[in-house]
Amino acid sequence: MLKYIIKRLLLSVPLVLGIVTATFFIARLAPGDPMDMYLEPQRQRQVDPEVIELMRKRYGLDQPIHVQYVTWIKNVARGDFGESFRHRRPVRDIVAEAVPYTLQLTILALLLDALFGISLGIISAVKQYTKLDKTLTVGSLIVYAIPGFWLALMLIMLFSVNLGWFPTSQTRSMNYEDLTMIGKFLDRLWHLALPVFVLGIAGAAGTARYMRNRLLEVLNEEYIVAARARGFRERTVIVKHALRNALIPIVTIYGMSLPFLLGGATIIETIFAWPGMGRLTVAAVGGRDYPIIMATTTIAALLTVLGNLLADVTYAAVDPRVSYDAPRKR
């Protein structure tokens, strides 16, 4: 197994390098200049062209693109992602600030996804053809089809603007510093509610649909009839004989959600002004903040590769038929 993991990691080096290289050149060849934000007339701010030239030099933007690329690779190899053009602070610090916010959001969203998705999928499959199943199936299809940004805006409209139950955006209230420990915790949860719900519910709808289909597939297998024929309780048949088999591919799906965990949700974070990785990336793309674009892309590429590997490794752990070691002796 260890040998397999090392092999996979080595094989993924060229892949990650390729993604990063492509992103580097696409970002820089795309129209727009990071210095534009100093020149925008509506900012009503005149900056001396000489100063701009100096800044270009400072960030190495005066160099030919391939030289910039080599410099960037060298720095990253030393663990230095450079300095953000816009924030004028090390990219590492900015990312380190964004990651905890994203994790709060994505971990809770994934929990909601798994909790409701898997349980509703199971209920739906076990109660196949009943009204409950039909309601859940149609409901999950509708939720699955609703675009997240639209749902987010509608929920903000209803619960924040009209009813005033939840905040429209941000991570904490204005009076946050005056609150007690418990008050602070509750205030955070209160701000998390809507974005977590929007992210989690869409995932849960997808998971429920997948879980239902998988379980129905497994319930049609002959070993389920065989288990019933042995006199096991229906509950045992479902939980022990069917679920274990049905959950195997689900585990893989969650393994592959690693990039989402740290990469965040670009649209939802932007709508809720959530200072996580997703919003950071969107803002960086808009402002041509190359060092941040490159850092978040690199992280996303690494996590995608690791997530796939994690999924494959967990697959071997939960399914005895899958093994990455030399064939076992029969």
Added chain:
Amino acid sequence: MLLSVRDLRSAFFLDEGELWAVDGISFDVEAGETVGLVGESGCGKTIVALSILDLIPHPGRVVSGRVLFEGRDLLRLPPEEMRKVRGAGIGIIFQEAAAALNPVYRIGNQIADVIRLHRGLARRDAWSEAVKVLAAMGIPEPEKRARSYPFELSGGMKQRAMIAIAMAGRPKLLIADEPTTALDLTVQAEISDLLRQIQDEYRMAILIISHDLELVADMADRTMVMYTGRLVETADTKELVGEPMHPYTQGLIGAIPVLGAGSETPLQGIPGAVPDLLDLPSGCTFHPRCRLADDECKLEPPPLEDAAHRHQCACYKVRVQT
């Protein structure tokens, strides 16, 4: 009488219509005897087996009739009582062991689970008992095999493992649905030997279901021939094979290749094909394929009637002959 099936009718309720896979079947199985059920694929043999255990999958179900096992009607038994009959009273083995074994549990655990359920043994005792059952099924290195997953066993070993699971509950009746069909010829012989051997040891009855008349003739004391959901002939196996009455049975026997018969006696098939159960011919459903059929056969299905001692047949032409 161990098992008495009376006027059993089971159907699937499909969008295209009602499919009567079992259409009024009655038969008995005595304790310790082997009864064979023969018929072509798709004639409803497996549904008979699943009806006895009340395990027909959706959208099918047993519609009417009685399944008396040790005097109790299984179709009217409360679910808790029925669970005790499944596994402990009646065991079943299927055609594809690879499909009937749960792929993610060790063989030993699958056997031990049944032992714990029906014999109330503790986990550890059930495991060592499971190893013993595997050994009794002629599996070499039973300790090692108990720790194997189904995919690690050969086809014949999987079949033995599945029989071990069925035997773990010490059933009084074993239903063997095409027990050898998916296997190599040599392994087929081993498995039928094994079935005979465990029947002697455990003194249980066997209901053997197969399309293979030779296998059934080899194993069964009595044989029933099934066609489109109905029994067309039942008799002691020797008599059925030696003096078949129903034209369909005669056709089945004529279709068995005889070793050393030479090329001058061509193999006799039955003309035509098994009709679609959703679109059955009128009257005797065999009449379009039958050489004796006339207009009488197209009107009403012939009843299964005594034609000789312990020999029943459902055919107007045979009744006329006797």
